[in-house]
Amino acid sequence: MTSLLSRITHPDLPSFPERMIQFGEGNFMRAFVDWQLQQMNNQGLFNGSAVLVQPIEQGLSGLLAEQDNLYTIFLNGILNQQTVNDSEIITSISRVINPYSQYEDYMALAEDDGFEFITSNTTEAGIAYHPEDRLTDAPQKSFPAKLTALLYKRFQLGKKGFVIIPCELIDRNGEKLQQIVIQYAEEWQLGQDFLHWLEAENTFCCSLVDRIVPGYPRDKAKVLEAELGYQDKIMVTAEPFLLWVIEGPAWISERLPFSKAGLNVVVTNDMTPYREQKVHLLNGPHTAMVPLALLAGLETVEDVMNDGDFSSFVKQLMEDELIPMLNLPKESLLTYAEAVLERFKNPFIRHELSSISLNSISKFKTRLLPVLLRYQEVNGDLPKLMTLSFAALLLSYRGDRLKRQDSTEVLTIFDQAWNNPTSFVHTILQEESLWGQDLTKVPDLSEVIEFNIEQLEQLGSRAALQKLV
Known part of the structure; x- marks a missing residue:
């Protein structure tokens, strides 16, 4: 039986200051931020x-500790027309704290001047x-409340603030x-002095992240472990493409x-163009393809891109309807669109349409x-x-053909509307x-949507699409 990945099995792996x-x-942060820290450490540029910090009570802290906070990342895909198939042990995590059982250790982070x-x-x-979170909770429920408690302790100690870069997928996250x-x-x-310290000593940045991370390769784990020669319970797979846009002062790059x-x-003073590019040219085609492809019986993004009708739909959607509406240089939009199409065709990643449909x-x-x-x-007319795609989305929310994955409130609205199909x-x-x-x-719009639903x-989805593409 192969040994579990640890610093015992790999004693020569380096460690770095916190x-x-x-x-x-x-999976995402370990394949995105921590992987990037690893690349800087590999080149002697960061040394950190x-x-x-585990944000909820149940998480991966136990598994990470069991492997001495080591794990393997596999980059699989096509980047710049070159096939990438690499693996690397990541050493850029020092430890994991579960504040639900280690609150004192969590608050002690405020004492360390090394954290930036x-x-x-x-x-x-x-x-x-x-609203129920209080400073005296140990820990607070929400992430912002936990962060506030830590920052207040840092302020009380008279120490410098932080550069804070959230990666959550919401607009203007920082x-x-x-x-x-x-x-x-x-x-x-907590007082005006603390509020002033928050403003003067900390830099909250908005950011945009982009990397497809399927996560633990459940179907291939045993084969991969045989190739590696060790067991890894938290290995993670990701595509080679990566983009991180950070809106903040230029000195962050140093x-x-x-x-x-x-x-x-x-690092830019305005991330808006980058956000529009990603939201409309990467996420937009994802959302557009899902209901039509699912109604046609396709299962993955790769299925879509290997299908003549649907791949033509995606390409034409981007070229004729999305790119002309974006206020960015056309050349950069076309370059980004080509990269997106290359990523959609990635044969190494099984990106389920059902997961995108959430x-x-x-x-x-x-x-x-x-x-x-x-x-x-x-243009005075409709795309x-x-x-x-909009009509297919509304039809899919009838619930008789596809599984709907949405909030109870949204599904209730659709159920009530579908009770009267003629006025739906x-x-x-x-x-x-x-x-x-x-x-x-x-x-x-109402007339076109009604016609498209008919x-x-x-x-059927494919024949309706063939009439347009």
């Missing part, structure tokens, strides 16, 4: 490790305010985190020299609806591919709680 506090020990940076990924729901921390500081009556290590990290209504509202409305305003389209498009506005006021019902 310089970063990281909230979140899941991260202490991971705080990163986080506590899921989209993590940057949230919980600003929202800072707002909630200030809210707790005021409600907990203190975190990602770009010097050849990493695709951009909360599709809110995703459509964020990723595609703004472009659809802009297209109508600019044919986007509206067909008008009822659902009028629902401002879903779309942020009354979409029946968009010229011709086409999808009568012809």
Whole structure:
């Protein structure tokens, strides 16, 4: 039986001083932030490790400790038309703290002058305010409250602040985190001096992250472990492509020299163009393909890209309907679109359409609806591919063909609307709680959606698509 990965089986692996506090020990952060720390350490540019804080009571701290906080990352995919198939043991995590059982160890992090940076990924729901949180809790429930308690202890000790870079997938994540921390500081009556220290001594950055991380390779784990010669319970797979856009002062590039290590990290004073590019050209096509492809019986993004009809749909959607509506240099948009198509075709990653379909209504509202409305305003008509996808999405939320994955509130709205099929389209498009506005006021949208739903019902998803592409 092969031995478990540890510093006993690999005694020559290096260790590094603790310089970063990281909230979140899941697959994404280990394959994104910690992998990047590793690349800088490999080149002698950072010389630092991260202490991971487990944001919820149940997590991976036990498994990481069992492996001396070591794990293997596999990069599989195509980058710049070259096949990448690499593995590496990551040594950039020093330890993991579970504040639910090690609260004193967690608060002791405030005492260490070596810490300069705080990163986080506590899921989209993590940057949230919980009114029941108190400074005296051990620990507080929410991530922002835990962070506030740590920052207040740091302030009381008279120490310097942090560069704080959240990676949660919400717009303006750094600003929202800072707002909630200030809210707790005021409600907990921590004083004006602390509020001034928060502003003057800490740098809250908004950031945008981009890397597909399927996670633990369950179907291949035994084969991979046989090749490696050791057991690894928390190995993680990721695509080779990576982008991290950090909105903050230019000096961050010196203190975190990602770009010097050849990493695709951009520090900018305005991340808006990068966000629009990613949301509309990567996430947008994902959201558009899902209902049509699922209705046609396809299962993965790779299935879509290997299918003539659906790959043409994706390419045409990007070229004809998305790129012309984005206020960025066309050359850079085309280059990014080519990279996205290359990533979609990755044969090494099984990216399930069903997983992308989670909360599709809110995703459509964020990723595609703004472009659809802009297209109508600019051109005076509706984008044919986007509206067909929109119709397929609404049809899929009837619940009789595909499994719906959304909040109870959203599903209740759809169930009530589908009770009267003849008025369904008008009822659902009028629902401002879903779309942020009354979409029946968009010229011709109701009629086009009704027609497309009829086409999808009568012809099926593939035949309806063939008529347009």
